[in-house]
Amino acid sequence: MSSFVGNDDEMVNRYPNDEQAEALIRGDDPGGPASAGIAGLVASIRSLGDQEIADEVAARHVAMVVGEAAVSPRPDHDPVVGTQRPRRRIMLSTVLSSLLAKVMAATVAVAAVGTGVGVAADASAPGDLLHGLDRAMEAVGIADGGAAERIDEAKSLVEVDLPAAVAAATEAAANGDIETEAASTAVTALEAAALRVSEGAEGEQSALTRQQVAALLEEIAAQLQNEDGFDGAAIAEQARLIRPEVELPEPVFQDEVPPVNVPPDDVPPPTPVPTIPDEASTDSAGAPSEEAPTEAP
């Protein structure tokens, strides 16, 4: 039953609170302005999960999945072929989350000082730095498509969204099973480039950084296609042109990280996004970057 009498604007604007929201999410009607209607809409959303999947679709999916699982790494042991030393893969999410946390913290601090207003990363708009970081974090969550595709994506992003380009490239490095040393060097260089641009490099410096990143990506792309094996030295040589200017997080390797509940490529890093002041915020301020207009040609 409704605990509200009348349709007071303030009441409507403050409804629901957290407790009422939880009830609505559960499918209960906690009472309040239009609560029965909201509960009905929530039920409609939930009903999307009631649709059955066609038998032939299910059979095809299960067959695909079983095939994939059969060649996927088993828990507790990685396949080692012959005497080859097993390659270690960079924990991309850990490396990048650490980097992005630093960049974001610095940027938000600067924004707060400059404007007196806290800036939420998820409220960023195309064209500003935080938007780039948003996109970069999104890119971390995209693990499909293969290394070559990610490099292509990174190359197309270099001019318009360098952090996103870096994310895609580092993901490619991880997915591509690039030898540890080369990947580590490349990732460190890419991170340095991202930081340099993030910290306000402009004009020639920015253009040079982008050129260097583009060249490094070209090298990685070429090496990914190299059927004779990966030439880590070539990547390292290219990467050294992008000189780190600040202290960077050390790459973390899979066998140095305690077990977690989720695979590294699938879960975005926890990021120190500033809490959005609830009532002061508006929907438009909280609008995510994906709803923004196309940002790049």
Add this chain to the structure above:
Amino acid sequence: MTPFDSLLAAAQEGAAWAWERLYQDLSPTVRGYLVAHGAKDPDDLLGEVWLQVARNVGTFSGDEAGFRSWVFVVAHHRVIDERRRRTRRPETPIDDSAPDDWAGTTGPADDEALAEVATERVICLLATLTAEQRDVLTLRILGDLTVSEVAAAMGKTPEAVKAVQRRGLRRLGKLVREGVPL
């Protein structure tokens, strides 16, 4: 060892029966989640989600709720991936305005067509939310994820997720008051 532990271990070893069970348990709601986000080909996207799960299942450890949450996080990333593709190469503009003709749709006779209309209505409804509100509400309602799990999936604080959730529900309330038929 719980029954789910045995199921997971079998799936990690590539047992078909185990994958069938996991698929049957989770796929309808995962597909519903993909539909809620306007997936053009939800079946295709669902297959991609499961392939990703199969690729990484060896690294998963946890209980049944954790597995469910993880599968939805994978689905969430596929949705983001598709959203980005759509943003770069827009095909049909997404109408984010509240539809005027909620009540005006004439219902086809058979149940299947009626169900399709109902689904379209829900998708239109969700399209009036911001992507962030849509993410939070659908992960909570269809994925059954907790606030903390959603926060981890979206790289936000639990408080930020709660705020988005409140705003999303408030928006739904506004639609109700504007006369959206259920």
